[in-house]
Amino acid sequence: MAKTILITGASRGFGKLWAKAFLKRGDKVAATARKLADLDDLVSEFGDQVTPIQLDVNNRTAVFEAVKYANASLGSIDVLINNAGFGLFGTIEETSEDEARQQIETNVFGLLWVTQAVLPIMRKQGHGHIIQVSSVLGITTLPTLGIYNASKFAVEGLSETLASEVAGFGIKVSLIEPNGFATDWAGASASQAKPMDEYAAVHAGFKSGLTPDIFGDPAATSAAVLKLVDSENPPLRLFLGKVAYPWAKQVYEQKLATWEEWNDVAVAAHGA
Template identity: 45%
Template sequence: MRQNNKVWLITGCSTGFGREIAIHAINAGYKVIVTARKPETLTDLKKLNEKNVLVLPLDVTDKKQVNEAVQKSIDAFGQIDVLINNAGIGYFSSVEESLEEETRNMFEINFWGLMNMTNAVLPTMRNQKSGHIINFSSIGGLASFPSLGYYHATKYAVEGISESLGQELASFNIKVSLIEPSSFRTDWAGRSSVKTESKIYADTIGMMIQGTEKGSGNEPGNPAKAAEAIIAIVESPNPPLRLLLGQAAYQVATHKYTSLLDTIEEWKETTVTADYE
């Protein structure tokens, strides 16, 4: 195993993308801080490399615990070079029937939790004048579908703030990348999502939710290949702001932006004549 100097801090390592990225980063020779709300689920990751792996409890919505995790990471390895903001949940319901408690909780994790982590590591990265923040968005951060309205809202928020953040941090040599997967075999649509049954839209959204549940575990995306892609952009001298993952992500994104450009051109005259002359 080769020795890499970069230190990774990864959120949400108990399952899915977080676990797979942790395994690949450890096996690639990086020093890795693996975190989860239940750190006992990460003992097997520690065994992969006792010296280079630090296991910490972490709930990204708890600012005190976030700050403690960042400080313990620095105490252990002296720096943080890569932050993987992976922790997140899904929520399925119609917009009209969505429960406020569930949607606010999802924003606390998917958006505010991500920002808690980002703000906690930024002083260290600025002092280092280097770093890479990798924020997990979704193809649902670029295009929307029925039954996921509030989930999309969290991911559109991550997209918008990441764009601004990348511009603000460029002079400190800190990179920002957004990961935009389509359906991957990560249990996101199963255990990691909450669903509110639709009574008003049972024939449409209700059927979509049922279909998603039945398809959970058979998604086309391979988390191991996603982890390899994350390694590749970390090691790239010029990482992308956005990285789509999965054939469906590519197809949805190209259709969305081709259609958008067509609409922009169709209404160009109305658009450009809205200014003062």
């Protein structure tokens, strides 16, 4: 049965790939982008099957209007994919106030506004699936991506809480946590803080680890996302790529070991 899907940030990368995958199998898609022209190829190929919407997710009023329009155009919103966002490269000290605020505004508040706008629709329907595009960097970190890491940690906490709040309305929540993929996320889509000489070694160390073998093929993710959307009991979390799980496992084993080592101190801090 065809689904109705709203995807933000569909101008390129994962958003564009997944929109095409849904459209090719017959779903109806409302796709948003900051520039409407970036959606012309979808409209040209799929016609009335796609509803293009110009949207800056940082504008809360515009978000609610866009979601209302999407619902009216599609007749329902079975699935929301909150994909809009970008990467900010720079150490914590290098990052300006404006850069940090813009990162959090888009990756966290933008996602929050779209989520809030779609919830009344899904509650009224009695069903829905909200898919938040997070990252493996929402559960562990890399240097020179501190504010981006923080934004995805926030998305993780927000979405895990949301899942517990809306389950009774028939609404499912999933977090997609990709490792690195060969998109332009680190290129034209990214923002770069002004580097400081003091952190040259940190930047060099980060770049030295970016070997080609760690990046997945973006096109290969579509099948996984289709399976997630079609699942009757979707997981709260889904990694994309072969790097994420072993990395996360190693990180959490280290965290557990540290908590265990200091547990006597922790218990004593509880008091009598």
